[in-house]
Amino acid sequence: MTPGPDVLEKDSSSRTASPTAPAELATLGGEQRRSLEQVALLAFIVLPFLALLAAVPLAWGWGVSWLDLGLLVAMYYIGCHGITIGFHRYFTHGSFKAKRPLRIALAVMGSLAVEGPLVRWVADHRKHHKFSDAEGDPHSPWRYGETVPALMKGLWWAHVGWMFDEEQTSQQKYAPDLVRDPAIRAISRQFVLWTTVSLLLPPLIGGLATWSWQGALTAFFWGSLVRVALLHHVTWSINSICHAVGKRPFKSRDKSGNVWWLAVLSCGESWHNLHHADPTCARHGVLRGQLDSSARIIRWFEQLGWAYDVRWPKRDRIDSRRQERAAEAA
Template identity: 80%
Template sequence: MTAQSTEKRPHPPGEEPLPLATMGGDTQGIAERVALTAFIVVPFVALIAAVPAAWGWGLGWRDLVIMVAMYYIACHGITIGFHRCFTHGSFKPNRPLKIAVAIAGSLAVEGPLVRWVADHRRHHRYSDKDGDPHSPWRYGETVPALLKGLFWAHLGWMFDEEQTDQRKYAPDLIKDDDIRRISRQFALWTVVSLAIPPLLGGLLSWSWQGALTAFFWGSLVRVALLHHVTWSINSICHAVGRRPFRSRDKSGNVWWLAVLSCGESWHNLHHADPTSARHGVLRGQLDSSARIIRWFELAGWAHDVRWPSTERLESRRAE
């Protein structure tokens, strides 16, 4: 696989260009790189420190509840909102649900919504081929090349100066006033995401120590864990795993990531049928995102849900 290609699409003469839905546009500046580094390194250091910290002064039930609740709110915001709804159109939400999942996904601190979607749509267009922004097969199939590619797919690709063209890959979202506004407010939602745990911890314990420990576990450790689980879908799930369905790439199912990824690690079916609202379609494959989408449908908040039929699944079975 050769180096990542970049695509630029000039807007037609006489047509007004769409407004960008991120403050930094399609080029990553020095300030954004510094901020990105900080938001990767600081939570990761906290994640490493979590083991001795839990051993030394313990992980209390209050901090655990805050961390788990924040983790799964943000994780489902990514999987249900950013991914299945906004990227692939697996269902159509009403306006309150659309705004709710957009904000919930923004709490994951994985970048502005429209940029996230543009990157992922580009990934599907060129999956594991030249042009894929984060394929682990970028440098070849030898062991050294794959190790280098895994690092690129997991983390390195985010520091690439040239970002995916939002106007080309996500014009529908840019035209949506709600989505464009939430995407441009990414810095605000980052602050909110990091502030909620210490606020809750302080109020529930009525102490500064409670606020501090909640910030460590509910903000830093939670963000780092969710980051690396999400990035593992890009790296691990495109390098290993079972492939019961036909796809034009190397996407695989990694069962041990299923609960932490809210069902996203059933990645082979997703690439075989990207618009499906359910990824875990085989017996025993837990997919909490699909279950919640079903609840939204029953409540009347989501419609036109693209559930996979038996015939559709059988037509995609591997030989």
């Protein structure tokens, strides 16, 4: 099982992370973000976002075909579940064990979300949990203080700004298990390839289905650009919105909250308070009515024998966290 962040910290604290990894253990995106990478990042944020802004008037004026809508939804939820089940619950927190084919599939699915190389994503998130909403957290909205102007600035930082920080999380320190895995390291280094596949697959399908360049172009607009922008901002909202507002029924050491209206789009990630109260739990929406599609799919994987040793929520642990929170609020 992939160890959780606490285990990794114990493991990595006993050794000094090498400033430069051996060539055979190199991953894409080191510990310094270069200017060229920052320019590319800006393009991948701005261009899909402009498409997202244009989507409303275009849909209002000319509509959107069922093919384009189907490509948008399908590619969105493939990438979203790749992030939530794969990058987050499996690779980052070890919420379950997966057989090798599923492990590879989850790595590729998450890469199709165009949210950065796998190893870097996991390293950032493990560091986030170690320092959650405290100094050292890569993307806390409380970075600048608790006044309204400070929080507005912090929300921007947590949502987008932190990604342009030149200093990057040490992958050798926070994700040594993934760095040592040749297959996972290779998929992480192939991020540009998977990004290309993610962006070109919708127009390829759209062009072949309609046998026209126009079909390919509209599929690229909706299935690639709009889809990537929507998924990006939903994912980033977990870092920003879910650490600034929302209900907090469970005791956690940070300001993580539950934001119900993001639950379906985030595949269950916005039940964020329980996640920070019990990070290795495979289900985040543990209360009645809390939809969590990622947990449902993990259950299917378990029933098929592809996943095992799943860390499902335990009633005594949930009750304990609720009681601790109630005592804290009293």
